[in-house]
Amino acid sequence: MMLPYTAIVTTALSYVLIGFFGCIRDAFRKFLELLNATNFDGYAPICFRREDFYVRRMYLRIQDCFGRPISSAPDAWIDVVERYSNDNNKTLKRTTEVIKCLNLGSYNYLGFASADEYCTPRVIESLKKFSPSTCSTRVEAGTTILHNELEECVAKFVGKPAALVFGMGYVSNSAILPALIGKGGLIVSDALNHKSIANGASGSGATVQIFQHNSPSHLDQILREQIAQGHPLTGRPWKKVIVVVEGIYSMEGELCRLPEIITVCKKYKAYTYLDEAHSIGAVGKTGRGVCELLGVDTADVDIMMGTFSKSFGSCGGYIAGSKELVEYLKYTCPAHLYGTSISPPAAQQILSAIQVILGEDDSSRGAQKLAQIRENSNFFRSELKKMGFQVLGDDDSPVMPIMLYNPAKIPAFSRECLKENVAVVTVGSPATPILLARARICISASHTKEDLVKGLEVISRVGDLVGIKYFPPDPKKQQEGIWLKLHY
Numbered sequence: 001m002m003l004p005y006t007a008i009v010t011t012a013l014s015y016v017l018i019g020f021f022g023c024i025r026d027a028f029r030k031f032l033e034l035l036n037a038t039n040f041d042g043y044a045p046i047c048f049r050r051e052d053f054y055v056r057r058m059y060l061r062i063q064d065c066f067g068r069p070i071s072s073a074p075d076a077w078i079d080v081v082e083r084y085s086n087d088n089n090k091t092l093k094r095t096t097e098v099i100k101c102l103n104l105g106s107y108n109y110l111g112f113a114s115a116d117e118y119c120t121p122r123v124i125e126s127l128k129k130f131s132p133s134t135c136s137t138r139v140e141a142g143t144t145i146l147h148n149e150l151e152e153c154v155a156k157f158v159g160k161p162a163a164l165v166f167g168m169g170y171v172s173n174s175a176i177l178p179a180l181i182g183k184g185g186l187i188v189s190d191a192l193n194h195k196s197i198a199n200g201a202s203g204s205g206a207t208v209q210i211f212q213h214n215s216p217s218h219l220d221q222i223l224r225e226q227i228a229q230g231h232p233l234t235g236r237p238w239k240k241v242i243v244v245v246e247g248i249y250s251m252e253g254e255l256c257r258l259p260e261i262i263t264v265c266k267k268y269k270a271y272t273y274l275d276e277a278h279s280i281g282a283v284g285k286t287g288r289g290v291c292e293l294l295g296v297d298t299a300d301v302d303i304m305m306g307t308f309s310k311s312f313g314s315c316g317g318y319i320a321g322s323k324e325l326v327e328y329l330k331y332t333c334p335a336h337l338y339g340t341s342i343s344p345p346a347a348q349q350i351l352s353a354i355q356v357i358l359g360e361d362d363s364s365r366g367a368q369k370l371a372q373i374r375e376n377s378n379f380f381r382s383e384l385k386k387m388g389f390q391v392l393g394d395d396d397s398p399v400m401p402i403m404l405y406n407p408a409k410i411p412a413f414s415r416e417c418l419k420e421n422v423a424v425v426t427v428g429s430p431a432t433p434i435l436l437a438r439a440r441i442c443i444s445a446s447h448t449k450e451d452l453v454k455g456l457e458v459i460s461r462v463g464d465l466v467g468i469k470y471f472p473p474d475p476k477k478q479q480e481g482i483w484l485k486l487h488y
């Protein structure tokens, strides 16, 4: 990734200043606390110091940009509840007013997240029949016929013999990895994998090695070294090696270099684990994700994981793989054995959405949605690039981060867009490296051409105001700027 030199320097300087004055103020605060003897109650501080610092000195100052309450479905337009503060944004209070905004933030790739003529009536029926909760785990009384149908349907859709579903996507990663691998095993994980993968990997007890983001050659190097060395303490061969990647990287909008990565994995007999949270349903001719898009045989991916919280407009996650793998997980995975099963109406929503995608509703709506998300994404991305924004990610990906860099530009971009009725998501550390704050646009099939044009006009105006058109479309001008090259 190329970084504009001046933006990086000023961003680093901003954080140094925030840190410096924050430390002085913290020292002063500590001094006051020391004077106040009543504070010595014998307890250790409940919060970790650094995160506490980050929250107080950075996040809380711009918290109006995050967790904005919404009072509508996450459709192409959403109602953002207006808030006010009487204490410099330390606490925010809701008003009864809403701001109708163009929604460029939700993962509603296929537009299933709002009322749908096929899905919604079926979801309501399932709610009446099964209730919102099974009130039980899968192995007790929590497996309804919907759960069985869903697992069969998901396995068929993603192209694997079997699948297991969970009530949450995050849990699918964080609970499955520890069930698959443990001490003596090796997980080789992409540098930009989602937190749920990182948590699952560290919780598994296996050794974790990170390879440079989306770099098959670095993956090759790590696997070669690790397999030659074996376990660092015992020198024994690794019991099992799993390589974990994502289909579309959620903060980068980039497609995985899956064919090359699979070649490397096969060479070293490492299992591949593919998280398709943002790609399943969203890319590929029939919505079957990156394997379909990049021409990879799903038989070459050992463990396919994905979530239902994006393209399918529901919640939950799945693991798909061989019958043997899924059977094994059913007996061993604690999230399956001890967690309440996915809510039946949520399961019905997924089933119905997949039926629409496959055209089993006897309409061409699914195919239209898939064509629309692709057209919308490619249009929006190319227009943003023409305007001079530094947009990350690949064509066909509905996720498009716009680089902001400076911490002050996070709230500036978010607030100015909101003023013009455009709701955007901005992200900084810890979701991204600290210097690489960005706005993340998620495009939906439910956006009309007018919606997209409005979004582009507003983002262009705000981009000029905030000064984030770092990437002049003219190649001559690009060469004039000083750029740093970054490998994660």
Ligand SMILES: Cc1ncc(COP(=O)(O)O)c(C=O)c1O
Binding pocket: 168, 169, 170, 171, 173, 194, 196, 246, 250, 275, 277, 278, 307, 308, 309, 315, 316, 317
């Ligand atoms: C790559 C990836 N994996 C897993 C998850 C977790 O899924 P869920 O939000 O459905 O719990 C996310 C969520 O954004 C994600 O981006």
Ligand SMILES: *[C@@H]1O[C@H](CO)[C@@H](O)[C@H](O)[C@H]1NC(C)=O
Binding pocket: 032, 033, 036, 038, 039
């Ligand atoms: C001192 O302690 C009391 C009681 O715990 C608290 O209410 C007060 O805010 C503290 N003052 C300072 C300066 O920390």
Ligand SMILES: *[C@@H]1O[C@H](CO)[C@@H](O)[C@H](O)[C@H]1NC(C)=O
Binding pocket: 061, 064, 085, 088, 089, 415
């Ligand atoms: C508080 O938030 C509002 C936007 O909601 C913003 O305009 C204002 O500048 C913020 N105030 C401070 C002190 O950061």
